[in-house]
Amino acid sequence: MPRREILQGNWIVAEAAIAAGCRFYAGYPITPSSELAARIAEKLPHMGGVFIQMEDEIASMGAIIGASCCGVKSMTATSGPGFSLKQENIGFAAMAEIPCVIVNVMRTGPSTGLPTRPSQGDVMQAKWGTHGDHPIIVLAPSFPREVYLSTIRAFNLSEKFRNPVIILLDEVLGHSFEVVDIPDSDEYEIMDRERPPRGSNEFNYYDREPGKPPVVPDFFTGYSVHIESLEHDDRGMPTNAAENVKKQQFLRLAKIEKNLDEILEWKEHYLDDAEIMIFAFGTSARASLEAIKELREEGIKIGLFQPITIWPFPERPLAKKLEKIKKVLVVEMNMGQIIYEVERTASDDVRIDGLFKVDGTSITPIEIINKVKELYL
Amino acid sequence: MNLSYEKLIRYEMYPVYWCPGCGIGVVFKSILISFDKLGWDPNEIAFISGIGCTSRMPGYLKANTIHTTHGRALTFATGIKLVKPDKKVVVVSGDGDALAIGGNHFLHACRRNIDIKLIIVNNGVYGMTGGQVSPTTPEGFFTETTPYGNIDPEFDTVKIAEAAGATYVARESVTRPFLLSKIIEKSLSHKGFAVVEVISNCHINLGRKNKMRNQLKMLKWIDERIVPLSKASSMTPEELKGKLVTGEFVNKQKPEYVEQYYTQIIGKVKELQAEFDL
Numbered sequence: 001m002p003r004r005e006i007l008q009g010n011w012i013v014a015e016a017a018i019a020a021g022c023r024f025y026a027g028y029p030i031t032p033s034s035e036l037a038a039r040i041a042e043k044l045p046h047m048g049g050v051f052i053q054m055e056d057e058i059a060s061m062g063a064i065i066g067a068s069c070c071g072v073k074s075m076t077a078t079s080g081p082g083f084s085l086k087q088e089n090i091g092f093a094a095m096a097e098i099p100c101v102i103v104n105v106m107r108t109g110p111s112t113g114l115p116t117r118p119s120q121g122d123v124m125q126a127k128w129g130t131h132g133d134h135p136i137i138v139l140a141p142s143f144p145r146e147v148y149l150s151t152i153r154a155f156n157l158s159e160k161f162r163n164p165v166i167i168l169l170d171e172v173l174g175h176s177f178e179v180v181d182i183p184d185s186d187e188y189e190i191m192d193r194e195r196p197p198r199g200s201n202e203f204n205y206y207d208r209e210p211g212k213p214p215v216v217p218d219f220f221t222g223y224s225v226h227i228e229s230l231e232h233d234d235r236g237m238p239t240n241a242a243e244n245v246k247k248q249q250f251l252r253l254a255k256i257e258k259n260l261d262e263i264l265e266w267k268e269h270y271l272d273d274a275e276i277m278i279f280a281f282g283t284s285a286r287a288s289l290e291a292i293k294e295l296r297e298e299g300i301k302i303g304l305f306q307p308i309t310i311w312p313f314p315e316r317p318l319a320k321k322l323e324k325i326k327k328v329l330v331v332e333m334n335m336g337q338i339i340y341e342v343e344r345t346a347s348d349d350v351r352i353d354g355l356f357k358v359d360g361t362s363i364t365p366i367e368i369i370n371k372v373k374e375l376y377l
Numbered sequence: 378m379n380l381s382y383e384k385l386i387r388y389e390m391y392p393v394y395w396c397p398g399c400g401i402g403v404v405f406k407s408i409l410i411s412f413d414k415l416g417w418d419p420n421e422i423a424f425i426s427g428i429g430c431t432s433r434m435p436g437y438l439k440a441n442t443i444h445t446t447h448g449r450a451l452t453f454a455t456g457i458k459l460v461k462p463d464k465k466v467v468v469v470s471g472d473g474d475a476l477a478i479g480g481n482h483f484l485h486a487c488r489r490n491i492d493i494k495l496i497i498v499n500n501g502v503y504g505m506t507g508g509q510v511s512p513t514t515p516e517g518f519f520t521e522t523t524p525y526g527n528i529d530p531e532f533d534t535v536k537i538a539e540a541a542g543a544t545y546v547a548r549e550s551v552t553r554p555f556l557l558s559k560i561i562e563k564s565l566s567h568k569g570f571a572v573v574e575v576i577s578n579c580h581i582n583l584g585r586k587n588k589m590r591n592q593l594k595m596l597k598w599i600d601e602r603i604v605p606l607s608k609a610s611s612m613t614p615e616e617l618k619g620k621l622v623t624g625e626f627v628n629k630q631k632p633e634y635v636e637q638y639y640t641q642i643i644g645k646v647k648e649l650q651a652e653f654d655l
Contacts, residue, residue, distance in 0.1 A: 024460050045646040050459045050638065055485040059452040062445065062482075066425075066456025069443060074456070092446050219441040219457065220464055222420055224387070226436060227443040229428070237390060237436065238444070 003182045009173040010077075012144055012180055013103055014039035016151035017075050021190055022101070023049035024074040026063035028056055028082060031115040032171040033105040036077045057082035061089035061102070068098045069227055071193070071218030073155055077103035081112060083122060084129070090164050091130030096227045096236075097162040097206075097214050097252065099193055101154045104166060105174035108360045117360035118171035120282055123337040126166050127311045133249060135256040137161070137263060138311035140168040142285040144180035147173065149188060150308060156191040157263060161255050162213040168310070170333065172283040172362050196223070204234035210251060211258030256312055265308040266317055270296060274303030276376055277321065279342050280331040281307050284363050288331050291368035302372065313341045322346050327376055331355045331363060382413035387439045394433045398592030400551035400577030404498050404561075405434055407554060408469070411562040422465045425454045427479060429471035430505045430579075431498040448479030451486045454493050462635045466492070467565070472499040472513040476532050480512075487541035487570055491634040494564055494571045497534060500579035508582030515619065519586040535626050538572040545571035546627040551578065552600045553623075560625065569633050576603060576621055 007015070014036050017025075025044060027037045041051040050067075054060040057078055064074035078086060083104045093100050106122045108114035122129075126138045137157050141150040150167060158165040194215050196203070202223060206214045216236070217223040230238040231245050239245065256263065270292055271277065280288040285306040295302050305321060307314050322328070326349060330339040339354045346352060355371045357363050386409070395401050412422065422440040426432035428447035435442035445453045450468045458466045475483050475497045486493060502520055503509040509522040512532040519526060538546045545567040549557045557575060564571040578584065580595040589595040606624030609617060 024456065026456060045643045046650065048643060052455070052459060052638075054452065054455070055481055058449060059455070059482055059485070062449040062452025063456035063459070065445075066443070066453035067460040068456075069441075069453075070457055070460050072460045088446050089449065219423055220420060220461060223441075224419065224439040225441050226387075228436075229444050229446055 002184045005180055005182060006177055007144070007180050008035055008175060008177050009144065009147055009169060010036035010105065010175070011039045012147045013077070013151050013167065013169070014043065015182070016148040017101070017155065018043055018047060018049075019185065020152045020155035021073045021192070022075045022155060023047060024064060024067040024072045025049070025051045025076065026054050026060040026067070026074070027076045027078065028054055028060050030057070030079045030082045032107055032174045033077045033079045033103065035174075036103060036105070057085035058089065061086040064100050065089060065093050065098050068100050069219050071195070071221075073099070073159065075101040075103065077105065079105050079107050079115070080109045080122060083125065087129040091132060091134055092229050093164040094130070094134035094136065094252070095229065095231070097216060098164075098227070099158040099162050100164050101158050102164060102166045103169065105169045105171060107171050108358065114360040116171060118283060118333060118362050119358065119360075120168070120170055120284065120333040121337070121358070122168060123310065123332070123334065126168055133253070135163055135252050136166065136311050137163055137256065137309065138166045138168060139265075139308055140281040140310045141308055142173070142282050142306060144178045145183065146308065148180065148182060152188050152190070153265070156189065159191050159193040160213065161259065162193060162216065163256070168282065170283050170362075206232060206236055206248065206251075207234035208251065210254040213255050260312060260316070263309055263312060264314045264317065266314045267306040267308065268321070269304040269306065271303035271305065271321060271325070274301050274325055276300070276302040276327045276329065276372065277325045278302065278304045278329050278331055278368070279318070279338075280304065281310055281338075284331045284333055287363045287365050288368055290365035291372070294365065294369060295372060300372070300377070310338065313345070315345045318342070318345050322350050326350050328352045329355060329368075329372060329375065331368060333357050333363060382409040385409050385412055385419055385439050387437050390437050393437060395430060396581050398578070398580060399430070400500065400575070401431055401434065401498055403551040403554050403557065404431075404469075404496065404575050404577065405437065407558040407561045408467070408496065409438075410558050411565050414562055415565060417465055422467065423454070423457050423461075425450045425457070425466070425468045427470055427474040428505070429474045429503070431469055431471040432474060434469045448474050448477070449482065450474070451479060451482040451493065451495065455486065455491060458491055458493055458635055459638065462639060465565075467494045467496070469496045469498065471504070472497060472501065473503045473511045476512045476534060484537070484541045487538050487543040487572070489634040490542055490544050490569045490631050492569055492636075494567075495573070496561065496564070497572065497574045498577045499534065499574050500577040500583065502579050502583035504579045504582045508579070508586065514583070518583070520583065534572070534574045535622075539627050542570075542631070543572045543627060544569035544629050544631050547572070547625045548574040548576065548621065548623045550576040550599055550603050550623060552596050552603070563625070567628070569631060576623070
């Protein structure tokens with residue numbers, strides 16, 4: 001039976017993570033993500049799982065990778081400054097292809113910024129925060145039930161593609177108490193990483209078909225597994241050989257690029273007959289939806305494209321919509337980050353405008369309504 | 378040659394990365410001998426390192442191994458130990474890795490008394506990056522980044538480990554390999570957080586700049602610098618200046634972190650579940 005509860009956004013993530021099979025959490029308190037840690041600290045021991053508050057954010061990220069090497073689904077949560085600290089180890093997980101989930105409840109930055117104020121300023125950091133070319137999957141849900149399902153999906157995608165998956169919330173989503181219909185377990189799937197047959201001979205676990213993740217054995221299952229922070233060859237051993245480097249870089253990116261159909265998720269609201277499109281995610285998408293409902297009452301044909309997967313960017317589905325709609329307003333709580341992706345995706349005849357806000361308050365429907373009228377009417 | 382610890386070596390990775398005459402080889406062999414003597418099944422061992430010359434060691438050990446990011450080996454090891462409490466988790470680290478960039482993790486692993494063994498190979502310099510000053514470079518020494526002599530005081534690993542709560546702390550040098558093997562074997566059998574600091578040589582990147590260009594000269598200097606604990610107790614502070622005391626400094630029992638987690642926290646929850654029929 002689906003349950004209806006009043007939960008804070010941070011708690012929803014904690015509940016969903018446990019439902020997804022998360023059994024290890026390492027973290028360091030930081031506003032506005034701390035309630036997530038508190039909730040999971042209470043719940044994990046009930047499932048035989050482990051919670052540890054580490055000495056810092058870097059340590060937390062290291063610990064969840066270590067636990068994941070043993071085959072345990074692992075997660076950490078943080079906010080802006082902590083997210084910056086985790087980046088080097090996120091790169092490690094991407095390089096060595098170790099599944100893990102990182103939640104970033106965004107606050108206004110840069111630096112310590114505004115700890116209890118919302119922002120969507122980490123869009124680009126989520127993609128490019130660590131050094132080097134690396135694959136990443138980033139989910140940015142907007143509604144309580146979506147937060148629950150995206151958390152489950154984050155674990156599934158992380159396990160299936162052996163890649164770090166980042167969930168971006170903002171302070172409003174993280175801190176708001178809302179009614180949530182918690183989905184029943186038969187409404188979603190739970191995925192586990194592929195494992196080699198127990199006790200089979202050693203093999204080159206990083207060698208695979210393009211589009212597939214490697215099948216790296218879990219620790220203590222009878223293989224001599226080596227996980228490497230340096231670029232590695234098919235056996236996981238360090239290498240400088242150009243051919244090897246090229247091959248592994250390609251394979252890591254290909255496993256995401258060739259599976260976009262499975263990874264990309266987005267929602268379309270009132271877009272069928274729309275002449276104006278709003279592009280927004282997270283709290284901004286909710287404000288946009290409210291604005292759209294009011295504008296529709298005034299007879300304005302406007303709709304919302306709401307990406308849930310923001311990295312990889314939903315290029316093809318957006319481009320398809322932009323064949324018909326030639327006016328886009330990108331609404332985001334930053335100085336303009338995801339708008340560049342929309343611009344990159346759209347053809348020259350599409351007019352793209354932005355509504356940006358970085359004063360620590362969230363975007364309101366009336367601001368969106370005014371902007372739409374000012375620009376397009 | 379047929380050695381009993383051969384099964385623990387990834388021969389396909391040979392020859393090793395280290396410079397001829399480097400002390401890390403001595404430490405690696407001591408670790409192999411200890412694993413073999415204790416009869417540890419390689420499948421039960423997780424062998425973790427950070428970045429640096431010492432940190433290349435896991436690549437040569439046929440077990441479950443990770444070469445992690447700079448200074449973070451103990452954090453990965455903590456995650457492993459927490460989810461696999463019955464496995465043997467060993468970390469190898471250089472002085473820069475363990476005490477500079479990883480200094481915070483070092484303190485907190487000691488404080489938790491988590492059942493991880495940390496072997497620090499202290500050669501007093503950042504060898505891999507070309508010989509820059511480290512927290513254990515002796516005062517006055519010349520390095521790439523202290524061209525006018527080092528003015529930073531030297532860290533005392535043993536005192537820090539003891540103060541932070543490690544329950545086994547020892548120091549030995551690569552010039553005494555038999556004693557070193559014994560100490561490492563003892564640390565591996567200890568329950569709780571064990572730290573062994575091994576004084577080693579980097580004649581290439583530290584020696585070269587300090588009139589100890591070959592390994593024998595440098596090993597002789599190390600041998601003159603170390604003082605066994607028994608002898609040190611009767612020496613004055615002036616006599617001990619610039620010396621490194623070797624031996625076993627701490628060997629005590631204290632509740633171990635992971636065991637506490639599973640008995641106290643998960644145990645308590647299970648009692649509650651039974652009581653309230655959850």
